[in-house]
Ligand SMILES: [Zn+2]
């Protein structure tokens with residue numbers, strides 16, 4: 001009663017796009033990239049983007065250990081005077097968030113001016129932060 005015509009020209013379907021094989025686009029933030037981490041077809045401009053793409057959000061453990069309170073933005077003036085997030089130690093093996101504090105910088109980091117937060121980078125320029133709960137006792 002009916003016929004199925006399944007004609008595909010596989011040869012012509014994949015013409016062009018040779019440049020896009022060299023200049024990739026970050027699968028997380030869309031930035032044009034030359035080199036970076038990759039997984040299969042997906043390329044990333046930074047490890048932060050790769051991590052967020054793999055786990056876009058805090059894991060259960062980090063959510064439980066923190067509150068919804070965020071640290072707010074950071075600012076820098078000519079990269080000399082300002083505030084920056086600084087963290088020490090390894091990131092969470094599941095979601096990649098790191099324990100960090102906001103520090104006052106005058107050329108060098110002077111002292112922390114915030115409580116401790118878990119910081120999760122969305123891209124290399126934007127991040128989420130959740131305040132770490134005070135340990136009871
Ligand atoms: Zn990216």
Ligand SMILES: [Zn+2]
Nearest residue numbers: 059062092095
């Ligand atoms: Zn985590």
